[in-house]
Amino acid sequence: MSSQQTSLSGDRGMFGSVETVGAAGVFGQVMGLVAVTLGFFTLGAYLGRELVGGASIVCFIVGFVCIIGLNFARRSEALAITLLFVAGLALGLGMGGVLDYYAETTPDAVWQAAAATALFVAALGSVGYSIRRDLSGGYRLLFVLLLGLIVFGFIGLLVSIPSASLIYALAGLLIFGGYTVLDFNRMRRAGMAETVPLAAGIFLDILNIFLFFLRIFGGRS
Numbered sequence: 001m002s003s004q005q006t007s008l009s010g011d012r013g014m015f016g017s018v019e020t021v022g023a024a025g026v027f028g029q030v031m032g033l034v035a036v037t038l039g040f041f042t043l044g045a046y047l048g049r050e051l052v053g054g055a056s057i058v059c060f061i062v063g064f065v066c067i068i069g070l071n072f073a074r075r076s077e078a079l080a081i082t083l084l085f086v087a088g089l090a091l092g093l094g095m096g097g098v099l100d101y102y103a104e105t106t107p108d109a110v111w112q113a114a115a116a117t118a119l120f121v122a123a124l125g126s127v128g129y130s131i132r133r134d135l136s137g138g139y140r141l142l143f144v145l146l147l148g149l150i151v152f153g154f155i156g157l158l159v160s161i162p163s164a165s166l167i168y169a170l171a172g173l174l175i176f177g178g179y180t181v182l183d184f185n186r187m188r189r190a191g192m193a194e195t196v197p198l199a200a201g202i203f204l205d206i207l208n209i210f211l212f213f214l215r216i217f218g219g220r221s
Helices: 025-048 054-072 077-105 107-130 138-158 164-187 192-221
Strands: none
Touching: 025 077, 025 164, 025 192, 054 077, 054 107, 054 192, 077 107, 077 192, 107 164, 138 164, 164 192
């Protein structure tokens, strides 16, 4: 889910044409979309700070349905971008209650997680973008590791494992750090038709990395 391989059709991107926009243009559009999506997520988190239970779950479902829907929005970039922004807003609404709890009980953890996420993504993104070799073969390994992490998380709910939360968070950072490297590496060869799925992948990378750091810093407080 973190890295959709879908290509969106169309000769002209929302911010320029394929013929006139090079790698720098692709990078700029992708990161612009990521920034706006994070803005919608922040807005959703603020609006949904009192949402709990079923309401937050529904927002989560809506968000992930929108992410999945990007795979079917092949012929309309405008629709794909709309789905991306709605996904950011819905996921923010779904996580608003949790983030508000952290903000009230351990506010330092929120800022520490945000700062660590920015540095982590900037460092690994720079590494991935600077590597000329195609690293896309690593997606399969990361997907297997992600499935293993999900299984470990379920086991941790049923069986008492020492430091399970910390192990889970560190493993998650390793996996989504890998996704970050691969997604930025993929951006080197991407065309304007791939900007929306790439932005969705990087947005999910950032979101998951933030949540894992929040788990670490929040657990220490």
